[in-house]
Amino acid sequence: EAQVTQNPRYLITVTGKKLTVTCSQNMNHEYMSWYRQDPGLGLRQIYYSMNVEVTDKGDVPEGYKVSRKEKRNFPLILESPSPNQTSLYFCASSFRGAEAFFGQGTRLTVV
Amino acid sequence: EDQVTQSPEALRLQEGESSSLNCSYTVSGLRGLFWYRQDPGKGPEFLFTLYSAGEEKEKERLKATLTKKESFLHITAPKPEDSATYLCAVQSHNFNKFYFGSGTKLNVKP
Numbered sequence: 392e393a394q395v396t397q398n399p400r401y402l403i404t405v406t407g408k409k410l411t412v413t414c415s416q417n418m419n420h421e422y423m424s425w426y427r428q429d430p431g432l433g434l435r436q437i438y439y440s441m442n443v444e445v446t447d448k449g450d451v452p453e454g455y456k457v458s459r460k461e462k463r464n465f466p467l468i469l470e471s472p473s474p475n476q477t478s479l480y481f482c483a484s485s486f487r488g489a490e491a492f493f494g495q496g497t498r499l500t501v502v
Numbered sequence: 503e504d505q506v507t508q509s510p511e512a513l514r515l516q517e518g519e520s521s522s523l524n525c526s527y528t529v530s531g532l533r534g535l536f537w538y539r540q541d542p543g544k545g546p547e548f549l550f551t552l553y554s555a556g557e558e559k560e561k562e563r564l565k566a567t568l569t570k571k572e573s574f575l576h577i578t579a580p581k582p583e584d585s586a587t588y589l590c591a592v593q594s595h596n597f598n599k600f601y602f603g604s605g606t607k608l609n610v611k612p
Binding site: 395422424431432435436441449483489490492493495496 | 506534536538543544545546547548551589591598599600601602603604605
């Protein structure tokens, strides 16, 4: 079954404690992306990757890092989370940036 | 500045009452316009891609159209199971970035 898998689904953490949200896809897609979704603001792109070792900033990259060492994985790293990063996060993958498959979402709370 | 605006924010319809959702966009070179459906607590689910003005796509009770400045998602004779948030997104040709609107929350009453 074609899918994008994110882990964890829910996470509560404290300010400043480094965390990683994993994302994996099984469709051999080149393009992967991370979004955050906040009420009234919609989905905003954080980072995207056109292929292995190729990443670029989206609209709201501050406070986030990504890496793309393998085609299937695209982890999102928060080196020093802050309360304003409390949000619902989605990972997505697609073939050459076309219609995307989204993960189930990760609800992050930073206290 | 690239941006996407969706209207209305919320729409309540009676079952069978047809209507349209609007997506207005400004983008520096449109590579594609996408419609997604999002159910509560889930990730967006792909519906349509439109690439050029005049293009139309249909799926069951949904029909998407595209002009140079906006797209419409027409819902014909909606059913309660069509209730969801509908998201519009554009892909920038220059930078491969995606810009999403804030969505239209549709509620179809039986």
